[in-house]
Amino acid sequence: MDNTDRRRRRKQQKVTLHDSEEVSSIEWEFINMTEQEEDLICRMYRLVGDR
DSSP: OOHHHHHHHHHHOOOOOOOOOOOOSSOOOOOOOOHHHHHHHHHHHHHHOOO
16 A cells, blocks of 8 residues: 555545434334335345344
8 A cells, every 4th residue: 555545545534523313213204215225125124133
């Protein structure tokens, strides 16, 4: 790795801090998904399960 790669990588590692917002699992919001998106989520859920 040469010096230009190192410099580029350092510039991209900026961290911005934001105020965190509390999220409640009680509040549900329905979103419209395409059939492909829904299929992908179902496949991921089968792989990972309910965590």
